Each structure stands twice: as structure tokens, then as C-alpha cells.
Amino acid sequence: MDSEKLVGHDSWRQRSELKAMADLPPELEDVLSKLDQEFWVPTEKLHSIVEHFIEEMEEGLSTGEPIPMNITWVHSLPTGDEKGTFLALDLGGTNLRVCKIDLQGNGGKHSIDQAKYKLPPELKTGNANELWNHVADALAQFMEEKKLGAEYHERNPVPLGFTFSYPATQDRIDHGVLQTWTKGFDIDGVEGHNAAAQLREAITARDLPIKLVALINDTVGAMVASAYSDPETIIGGIFGTGCNAAYMEDCKSIPKLKADLPRDSKMAINCEYGAFDNRHRVLPRTKYDEQIDEESPRPGEQTFEKLSAGLYLGEIFRLALVDLVERGLIFKDQDTAKLKKPYEIDTGFLSQIEDDESTHLTTTRDLFQSTLSLSPSEPEIELVRRLAEVIAMRGARLCACGVAAICKKKRIQKGHVAADGSVANKHPKFKKRWAEAMAEILGWEEGRMEDPIVLTSAEDGSGLGAAVIAAMELKRRGEA
Template sequence: MVGLGPKHPPSRKGSMHDVPQNLLQQIKDFEERFTVDQATLKKIVAHFVKELEKGLTVEGGNIPMNVTWVLGFPDGNEQGTFLALDMGGTNLRVCEITLTDAKGAFDITQSKYKMPEELRTGTAEELWEYIADCLQQFIEFHHEDENLTKLPLGFTFSYPATQDYIDHGVLQRWTKGFDIDGVEGEDVVPPLEAILKKRGLPIKVAALINDTTGTLIASSYTDSDMKIGCIFGTGVNAAYMEDVGSVPKLAHMGLPADMPVAINCEYGAFDNERIVLPLTKYDEIIDRDSPRPGQQAFEKMTAGLYLGEIFRLALVDILDSHPGLIFKEQDTSKLRKPYLLDASFLANIEEDPYENLTESLELFERELNIRPTQPELEMVRRLAELIGTRAARLSACGVAAICTKKNIESCHVGADGSVFTKYPHFKARGAQALREILDWAPEEKDKVTIMAAEDGSGVGAALIAALTLKRVKAGNLAGIRNMDDMKTLL
């Protein structure tokens, strides 16, 4: 039996001696399928480094390694007032952020607006009108009767976009359930600016950013040891600072080789050829039945969107391959509904503190109309632990690959996203995987520490707007399109 070893975070004391042999065999099968040992982690990271490097070349690869045109970290002395617009999947958030004269300090005022469901499949004009409505409401409420000059806006647009300039971005494809005609393949900045101008709003887009890049910059503003920004949530991604000389696809621009530029990896697409990832048959089913088979291989094994579905497929597999082994003479029809369970279902099972797993029993009854026996509860508990542990260990591979590529021996990593902040033991399991991959001695403290990030899509967006204006003032105009407009913000 392949175990997880004593170094993994302790769980509540189970009573496996009460589990019958046929269920113990099932647990053993799951352990063999889902356990990712040290050798496999190292193999994944070696391939990951090659894929990161390939993405920086002209030919590219699975991982896009998008150039963001954020050229350098903040130094903590940035000042001024900036707007931040965060267009997420569910909410639209508008923030006003004042970077104060105290180093690394800021004040924030914010409002949240619900994205109407019909907007997701509406028209482009309706989308931009709605965003302008929210910005107008915010300005009118917080700056009533003030005569404002132009406010620089950092726009967090967390959808895959190609950026040749920091103040521009062409939407590659909609995600998060959006499907608005006439936006894919287009620059999203001009239509927003046109509607702001029509309404006479004193707002100019200074930077279009991804939330991962924002996380990197916001975290580094308050912590100079922060070198990587990560999202572990519905999706997975990371951003880090690269030297222009190490980005062959920028060679034609003649920029200084030592100039830093933030790279938005978009590495959910790592190993789409499935060379090193330890896929189970459940991962194969998820990919086959997804809207885009063959894409986002890494994301489908690690992101919050898929963890509950992996768990559900594993239980359905037992029902179909060993009839009568579990949930005997119970109605299991609800369990057969795809994506009925999300990552919080597994998190709740793992957090159940009771020896007899009372909370897990209630969860199964409430969500699935199934009443598992005590041995069945022990099995589902172990299955949840295995899936959660695999996700955390694989997630650490992306961080380890960036550290390996950049020869970073020690740093802080700013992380955001629901899986990182809410899934039990995720942080500790990821830390343990980093120890194994990077070969730290047992007595050494963690050299690469993943910690909760600052607000990347709010504070990060404002900071990137501030950094952009700072370099316009200094005459560094690389990756800026509307230079004259930018100068009006100074």
C-alpha cells in the first residue's frame, strides 16, 4: 500500500479497524491512484520548467507566458489616488485606493455590484453600459459636487487576453460562463473608454491587468520578499518577474536585457499532451466531458472547480464496478448528476472533527439523500483527503518550477483564491511538497513560503496604474500605447 507518510498534516483519528476488507481494498486502490510521491513531483517540475521556458519563446507552447508590460516591482513610495475596476465572474467591484506617503500603506474605499445573470449572454454594448453605470454611481456617491480631473483606472479583467501594451488587451476567449458576442478577438479598452467619454466621466484606463499579476504586485508592495503571485481557486495560475533578456519573444523590441517584466503564466494549460501528470481514469472522464477536451490539463487536476467532480466520479465508479459494495439499497440518483458537488463538499468532510463523522453523515443526507454506514464514512473521508492532498501537492509544482527556473532559493509567494483560503490543510500539504521537491534538509525551515496575498484585483490594479504613470513620467514608454492620453494623467 502506498501511504502518504508521517510528514503529512495529521487528520482526526479514524477507526479503520472497523472497516471491512472489501472497503479497505477500495481505499488501497484509491491511495495507489491518487498518491503523488516525491519522484513523481520532481519529474513533473523538471517538465514544468521546460514548458515555462518554451512559453517565453517565439514559437510558444502550452503555457502562454503572457507579457503583462508591468515593468518592475513597486518600491513602497508610490503615491496618488487611483480607481480599480475588478470584473469577476459574479460581482463587479469598484475601489478607490489612495497610496499614502507612509511607505507601503494605502487607504481603500470600495463598492460591490452584482453582475446581472442576463449580462453574461447579452450584448457587448449592454456590458460596457453596465460597467459605466457602476463607475458613475461610485463617483457620484463618493465625490458628490467635486470637480474631478481625470482619475487613472486599473482594470482587472481576469479573462485570457493578449497584451501588446499595458493599456490594451484583446480577449482570447470568454470563461466563467460568459458568452457575449462581439468581444472575443477585440481590444476591450476602447469600447469602455468610449462609453466613459460619452458620459463625461473623468476616468482613463491606465492599465489592464490579470488578477494573478495584481496579486504579485500588491503582495510585493507590503513585503519585499514576495517574488511570485498565485491563484489557487476556481482556476490555477501564477505570475512572476522575468528579465527581458530571458524572453526570446521580446528580442525584436531591443529592450534592455536586465529590464524586469511581469509574466502572467496562465499555466492551467501545463502538460496538455499529458506527458508527466499522473492522470486517473476520473481525470480522463472530466477532460473528455469538458467543453474544451485536451485543454487546461493541470487545472482540471488541481482547481476548485473540479475537486468535487473527481470525488463524485470515484464514488460512482464503485457503484458501477462493485454493485452493492456501498450505499446498499439506497437511492443514489442524485450522486449521478455531474458537478453536483464542489470543493466545499470535500472541505466539509475533511473538517469534520467528530470521531464518528457526524457532520459528514449529515452532509451526505442533506446533499445526496444518502445515509452512509460508519465504514463507508471512513472510506469517503480517506477519499476526500487523497483528492485534496493530490491537488495541494500538484499545485506546489508550479511554484517549485518558477523557483527552479529563476534560481530562487528563498522567497515569499503571495496566494489567493478559495482553495488556498478555505480548503483545510491545503497550505501545509503544499509546503510539504515543496520541501520534497526542493530537497530541504529536515532541520531547515521553509525557504519558499506560500502565504495569504494582499488584494490583487483592487490594490494590485491601483499599484500597476501608479507604476505605469511613474514610468511615463520617467520617459520609459515600452508597452504603452496611448502615450499622449497617459501624459494627461500626470
């Protein structure tokens, strides 16, 4: 164990924001102290993580590894004056969303009319033709439902921004070669192919008056959508199922960019930094983190995401509880079969525990009963609350590192980080903990009236962001 983590037997009590509801017996007190030492990330460690983050980002801008640092061909943030009518298409994990978006300019005013179409489960393991035919059918249905056929035709197609939130390599903004499927998709005939071209072919086959202008990632979309109405936006961040960020980079600082662009031009970079520290050089991994990685579909990949993202926080918590059960420390003489089921607990479970202010913590008791068929004792309730806290706290502090690394690299001292995702926007204490870690890393002065860099809730990046990017691209081409 790192010596810098050995910060005192009662350190978790000093840091805890939870009011004690019961005394812990000595053996659980000792267990909790050791777990806290494993999960706590002190200031010195935050600094070393951020410095290594910057190094890997620089590598990614040169070679695409270990952090991809994907070039997006979005050349600027919006002015807020972009106007026009656009379609936006968002291919999500369970739904397909189509939006008609009217951009009115004037500081980011806009209106959205949208519809969702269910993705059949069998489509996720089908083939490329089935996928794109389904998408084109949804676009055709939306055009008909919204009566857009009268206004748009072959000589005047409606421009489309396509949010494709999967790792893709782009040679230009209306192009995207899928690197690998994620989110449970395994559709044959798309990996290694240009998804934009495949969609375009399906649109053309149906004679739909739609012109695909831009393929975007949701992180870049969050940044651009927020910047449309908030000029102080500096970064787009995803703190939800996954963990990622996007920012504007100087083209002269992107060695792998071979395009002949003016040296003073800029480029939005989709970091895809869930892959940070895949070589395991700096992140503080516990045995629970190592188990999650070993049992994941892709061991050795997405190391940072597996420590900090919403998909995994509940599983880390579950594995720690299972460990304590197997050591005979908690839930004695109870049926723990449900607890031993992988991913039975999600991050929302942890949020509810930390947010529980009910008398006698009945919300937490009911949660354990309804989800896991367990009846915790008073000391066990106290233990699980503290454990939920230390795991969520580590996640928030690690999430600050990626944004802090961008800020240090680009010498950004103030602005808004447009945050999307359930962890950022639903966990009751994420933003506070994230800000505290940012202050430690960037050396913000104590007693300040406000934080120089703050999290704001991202606008609809997959809808509004796609439309605004399409508008900027048409203007850049001289077609607006």
C-alpha cells in the same frame, strides 16, 4: 499503472493524517489502497513534472504555447512608496466591483472605499455594447455616490486600473485583446477585440473624468499588491477555482518579446499554466480525470487545472464515489440520484470532511444527508474521509509543482508566494501539504527552523494591485 506508484498496500495508512474511526471490510480496504496508488504523486514523479514544467515555460516564453506565458507590461515590483488616488475596476464572474483607493506609501499603507454592482445573468450571453455600457454606468454611479465629480474633471481625470481576469494578449499595459471568455461568459463582440479600447469608448461616451491607465490580470495583481507592503514577495499565485501564477522574468529571457527594452529590464509574466501538459506527457491522470476532460466544454485544454484546481476536486471525488456505487461497493439500497448529478459536490465539501472533528463525525454525516440525501455507514464514512484526503493531497502536491518550477528556473531560494483563492486560504491542510511537496522538490534540509519559501495570503490583487500597477505606470511615463 506507473511502477513508481506501487508503494505498498498500506501506504495510505502510513501517510494519512486522519485518526481511524472505523475498520474497513477487506473489499473497501483493497479499493482504498488502489485509489491511493492512483492518486499518490511520489517524490520522483514531482521531479519529472517540474522538469517538464520548466521546458513548457521556456516554450511559452518563445512561442506562447503550450503555456501562454503572457507578457503583461508590468516592469517591476513596487517599492512600497507609491502614492496617489486611483479607481480600480474588477470584472468578476457575478459582480462588478469598483474601488477608490488611496495609496499612502510608507511601506504600503493604503485605504479602500468600494462598492459592488450585480451583473445581470443575461449580460453574460449578451453583446459587447450591453456589457461596456453596464460597466460605464457602474463607474458613473460610483463617481456620483462618492462625490468625486468636484475633484476630477476633463483636465484632471482620475486614473483607473482595470482587472480583467480573462486570457488576453497585451501589446502594451493599457491594451488587452480577449483570447477567449471563461467563467461562464459568452458575450458577443469581445473575443478578438481590445477590451480596454471598448471600455474606454464607453467611458468617453458618458463624459466621465476617468483615464484607463492599466489592464491587469488578477494573478499579477496579487503579486504586486502583496509586494506593496511585503518586499519578500517573489510570486503571485491563484489556488482557487483555477490554478495560475505570475512572476518577474528577465526581458532577455523572453524571445517572443519584440519591444526594444534594456537587456537588464524585467517583465511580469502571467503564466496561465492551467494549460500545462495539454499534450499529456507527464501528469498522472486517472480515469476520473479523463472523464472530466472529455465531458468539459473544452476537451484537451487546461489539463493541469483539471487535476489540481478547486473547480474540479469535488467532481473528481464525486466520480470516484459514483464508480464505487456502480460496482456495488457503497451506498447499497440507497437513492444515489443526487450523487450522480455532475458538479453536485464542490471543494468546500472535501474541506469540511477533512476538517470534521465532531463526535461520531456528525458533520460529515449531516453533509452527506443535506447535500446528497445519503446516510453513510461507519465503514463508508471512513472510506469517504480517506478518499477526500488522497484527492486533496494530490491537488496540493501538484500545485507545488508550478511554483517550484518557477523557483528552479529563476534560481529563487527564498521568499513569499502571495496566494489568493479559496483552496489556498480555506482548505485546512493545503498549505502544509504544499510545503511538504516544495521541500521534496527543492531539497530543503530536514529539521529546518522555517521554510525558505512560504505561502502568504495575497492582498486584494484585483483592487489594490490594480491601483498600485496604475501608480507605477504613471511614474514610468513621468505623469505621476
